[in-house]
Amino acid sequence: MAATYRAAAKFVEKTRDFFPGMIYTNVSAVGATTLAEELTLLGPRYANGVIVTQVVPAVSGYSSIVLEYKNALAKYFPGEAPDSSSLEGYISANVLSRR
Numbered sequence: 001m002a003a004t005y006r007a008a009a010k011f012v013e014k015t016r017d018f019f020p021g022m023i024y025t026n027v028s029a030v031g032a033t034t035l036a037e038e039l040t041l042l043g044p045r046y047a048n049g050v051i052v053t054q055v056v057p058a059v060s061g062y063s064s065i066v067l068e069y070k071n072a073l074a075k076y077f078p079g080e081a082p083d084s085s086s087l088e089g090y091i092s093a094n095v096l097s098r099r
Contacts, residue, residue: 001026009038012046025051031085056088065091 001008001024008026015022026035032052039047057063059082069090070082080086 001030003030005031005035005038008035009042009046012039012050013042016046021049023049023051025053028052028054028056028084028088031083033083033085054084056084056091059084059087065094 001011003011003026008024008030012024030052032054035050035052036047039050057066059066066087069087072090073080073082073086
């Protein structure tokens with residue numbers, strides 16, 4: 001899928017009974033954390049078998065861009081938890097602003 005989290009969750013909800021063993025995949029722009037939360041609200045069977053690709057380093061890692069991102073997040077959005085979606089946005093903004 002290449003859908004927003006709500007549309008993706010609705011698709012899984014509507015098709016899970018017809019295809020109980022299906023594995024769903026979505027691109028990173030969906031927001032893995034938000035999609036997981038949305039599916040968990042529907043019930044555990046909806047979250048099982050859902051894969052979200054990630055195109056950024058692990059948020060728990062120690063690469064220079066991840067550390068820079070975490071510092072900026074803490075400075076400008078204190079209390080906000082780091083996640084791969086906002087890291088992806090941070091990297092994209094850096095690529096555009098450094099040209």
